[in-house]
Amino acid sequence: MLNIYVLAGLIGIVCGLRAMTGPAVVSWAAYLGLLPVADTWLDFLSYPATPYILTALAVLELIADQLPQTPPRIVPVQFGTRILTGAVCGAALAFGVAPITGLVLGAVGAIIGTLVGYTVRRKLVAANGGRDFPVALAEDVIAIAAAIGIVVMAS
Numbered sequence: 001m002l003n004i005y006v007l008a009g010l011i012g013i014v015c016g017l018r019a020m021t022g023p024a025v026v027s028w029a030a031y032l033g034l035l036p037v038a039d040t041w042l043d044f045l046s047y048p049a050t051p052y053i054l055t056a057l058a059v060l061e062l063i064a065d066q067l068p069q070t071p072p073r074i075v076p077v078q079f080g081t082r083i084l085t086g087a088v089c090g091a092a093l094a095f096g097v098a099p100i101t102g103l104v105l106g107a108v109g110a111i112i113g114t115l116v117g118y119t120v121r122r123k124l125v126a127a128n129g130g131r132d133f134p135v136a137l138a139e140d141v142i143a144i145a146a147a148i149g150i151v152v153m154a155s
Contacts, residue, residue: 005105007154008094011147012086012106016073016113018065018143019082020058022089025147027051029092034155036096045092062140066133074118086110093154 015022030045090106091099
């Protein structure tokens with residue numbers, strides 16, 4: 001099993017790729033009782049409605065990402081959202097051990113995921129003749145699969 005701190009950083013990287021995918025998967029794990037966040041400041045993740053709301057937001061993000069007018073992930077609001085969601089997800093994964101450390105590692109992972117994801121996507125789109133859709137779709141699949149794998153390993 002990977003170290004919980006590594007997993008906290010990795011879920012942050014996922015949030016850097018897709019801001020709402022990590023929170024959606026983490027909230028499902030919390031709701032199902034797989035993460036020890038009940039009766040903590042992260043208890044909202046385990047509320048019955050939360051995974052449904054966050055899943056809907058994640059799906060909307062996946063759709064919006066395909067639209068040409070969607071700003072890049074490095075604009076301040078999007079970047080800040082990714083750092084915040086990475087921090088919350090990192091804290092949730094590491095809550096039973098060291099939530100503040102998880103929070104910091106999740107935020108750092110989100111910064112890395114945002115910057116590296118942005119750079120790699122731009123290069124892959126350029127190498128693909130400017131076609132963004134296949135690159136974005138591959139990134140979606142990677143983010144979803146990684147989030148599920150990370151949360152399973154953490155629980």
